[in-house]
Amino acid sequence: MYVVKVPAKKARSPRPTLTRESVLAAALVLADHHGLDALSMRKLGQALGVEAMSLYNHVANKDDVLDGMVDLVMGEIHVPVGRPWRDALRERSISAHDVLLAHPWAAALIESRLSPGPQRLAHHNALIGVLREADFPMDLAYRAFLTLDSYIYGFILQEVNWPFTRAERPDVVTAIEPMVTMEAHPHLIAMMSYVMDSSREELAAEGAGGAYRAEFEFGLDLILDGLAAALGARR
Amino acid sequence: MYVVKVPAKKARSPRPTLTRESVLAAALVLADHHGLDALSMRKLGQALGVEAMSLYNHVANKDDVLDGMVDLVMGEIHVPVGRPWRDALRERSISAHDVLLAHPWAAALIESRLSPGPQRLAHHNALIGVLREADFPMDLAYRAFLTLDSYIYGFILQEVNWPFTRAERPDVVTAIEPMVTMEAHPHLIAMMSYVMDSSREELAAEGAGGAYRAEFEFGLDLILDGLAAALGARR
DNA sequence: ACCTGAACACCGTTCAAGT
DNA sequence: ACCTGAACACCGTTCAAGT
Numbered sequence: 245m246y247v248v249k250v251p252a253k254k255a256r257s258p259r260p261t262l263t264r265e266s267v268l269a270a271a272l273v274l275a276d277h278h279g280l281d282a283l284s285m286r287k288l289g290q291a292l293g294v295e296a297m298s299l300y301n302h303v304a305n306k307d308d309v310l311d312g313m314v315d316l317v318m319g320e321i322h323v324p325v326g327r328p329w330r331d332a333l334r335e336r337s338i339s340a341h342d343v344l345l346a347h348p349w350a351a352a353l354i355e356s357r358l359s360p361g362p363q364r365l366a367h368h369n370a371l372i373g374v375l376r377e378a379d380f381p382m383d384l385a386y387r388a389f390l391t392l393d394s395y396i397y398g399f400i401l402q403e404v405n406w407p408f409t410r411a412e413r414p415d416v417v418t419a420i421e422p423m424v425t426m427e428a429h430p431h432l433i434a435m436m437s438y439v440m441d442s443s444r445e446e447l448a449a450e451g452a453g454g455a456y457r458a459e460f461e462f463g464l465d466l467i468l469d470g471l472a473a474a475l476g477a478r479r
Numbered sequence: 480m481y482v483v484k485v486p487a488k489k490a491r492s493p494r495p496t497l498t499r500e501s502v503l504a505a506a507l508v509l510a511d512h513h514g515l516d517a518l519s520m521r522k523l524g525q526a527l528g529v530e531a532m533s534l535y536n537h538v539a540n541k542d543d544v545l546d547g548m549v550d551l552v553m554g555e556i557h558v559p560v561g562r563p564w565r566d567a568l569r570e571r572s573i574s575a576h577d578v579l580l581a582h583p584w585a586a587a588l589i590e591s592r593l594s595p596g597p598q599r600l601a602h603h604n605a606l607i608g609v610l611r612e613a614d615f616p617m618d619l620a621y622r623a624f625l626t627l628d629s630y631i632y633g634f635i636l637q638e639v640n641w642p643f644t645r646a647e648r649p650d651v652v653t654a655i656e657p658m659v660t661m662e663a664h665p666h667l668i669a670m671m672s673y674v675m676d677s678s679r680e681e682l683a684a685e686g687a688g689g690a691y692r693a694e695f696e697f698g699l700d701l702i703l704d705g706l707a708a709a710l711g712a713r714r
Numbered sequence: 715a716c717c718t719g720a721a722c723a724c725c726g727t728t729c730a731a732g733t
Numbered sequence: 734a735c736c737t738g739a740a741c742a743c744c745g746t747t748c749a750a751g752t
Binding site for chain 2: 435439
């Protein structure tokens with residue numbers, strides 16, 4: 245499985261021959277551009293200039309497509325090796341953040357997939373390797389892994405689904421406003437006005453890593469500090 | 480909106496009159512028992528002894544149903560007030576964990592919903608209130624909130640989707656096994672054998688809070704420690 | 715006021731038939 | 734070997750018609 249099919253040399257068809265890889269790549273582009281809801285086998289076929297039924301010659305079914313997309317995304321996340329564990333974890337966490345932000349549909353999908361692909365397995369193996377080579381005992385390595393990944397995926401899900409400026413999603417903001425009252429939700433209002441204040445809108449425009457990058461790094465460093473302390477306590 | 484409709488006294492129909500509340504309650508039960516994928520307007524109507532189209536007299540559409548279900552779940556999460564911030568946050572985090580574990584479809588759904596309902600607004604207001612009354616500056620309160628909720632939701636998503644014992648999901652475990660090799664994934668294999676070892680299976684049987692409860696509390700306390708340190712540094 | 719039959723525009727997937 | 738038309742069993746939703 246996962247063998248790359250080489251298109252026959254003499255193929256002179258107007259469009260390239262379908263392969264598992266081209267199907268997955270097209271699915272990823274479609275999801276990036278129009279969201280995961282817009283990804284149907286019929287539309288995917290259409291994007292490839294083919295009927296939906298043809299896809300079943302190259303992928304088992306839609307679940308197989310989703311698994312393949314997840315694995316493509318996992319392959320984009322960088323895990324540095326041969327570096328101090330804290331640096332390595334920090335860099336891979338930020339890489340994961342940026343990759344998952346670039347594919348807003350991916351985080352929710354990854355967490356809902358049961359069978360990991362080769363890229364995901366390799367990623368996890370490398371990650372655990374970083375911890376083990378830094379002499380994390382296995383129970384602590386497991387907890388470190390769970391804590392860090394819980395944070396990363398949870399953060400991305402919030403970031404991707406929660407547009408905090410009125411400019412981004414005026415419809416959402418105006419829908420919420422009438423339900424929030426000063427009497428019932430004073431603290432919520434205080435936080436919303438902090439979050440939506442103008443200096444943050446400038447941040448949002450800066451790009452690279454998104455407007456939440458500083459917030460992400462706050463929690464990330466907090467967790468890395470905690471792991472360092474836990475590791476120190478064991479020695 | 481959200482007014483409870485009182486069924487007419489003289490109603491003598493074989494089944495109770497439909498209300499928004501009864502529709503949402505039935506949807507929640509259906510999702511708890513058969514998963515979110517099994518929740519369609521047609522099946523929901525069937526569960527209520529009615530055609531799918533009747534539901535539209537009580538809810539706007541399926542999105543409205545999903546929003547209502549999320550809000551019911553949010554209402555189950557307990558936020559203690561008038562207690563030291565650390566105790567209050569710890570208790571509400573564990574409450575959130577247990578509630579979200581009891582409704583395995585909820586975490587993913589909550590994070591994908593754009594418009595919060597009244598219970599969610601009240602919950603967030605109370606949570607921010609705990610932080611503000613403990614003199615967290617607003618920027619730190621916001622980051623504390625983001626860090627904690629990222630962790631909680633991310634953790635639940637992993638816990639809900641990752642069955643770690645062969646007994647629970649033999650099909651998943653056997654599907655993964657042939658892909659993992661000792662040469663390519665030594666660290667992954669080491670961790671999997673740690674995670675799947677028999678002493679953990681006993682833990683799984685203990686119930687209340689699930690088999691991951693200790694792991695959840697590890698990361699939770701790590702984050703609470705970090706927040707306490709960050710708060711102390713500000714004073 | 716509430717329920718429903720019929721209809722519309724979608725889904726994923728199978729399978730026999732085509733090339 | 735790969736593609737497709739027809740078909741099946743599903744979706745969410747609308748709307749005119751019923752009571």
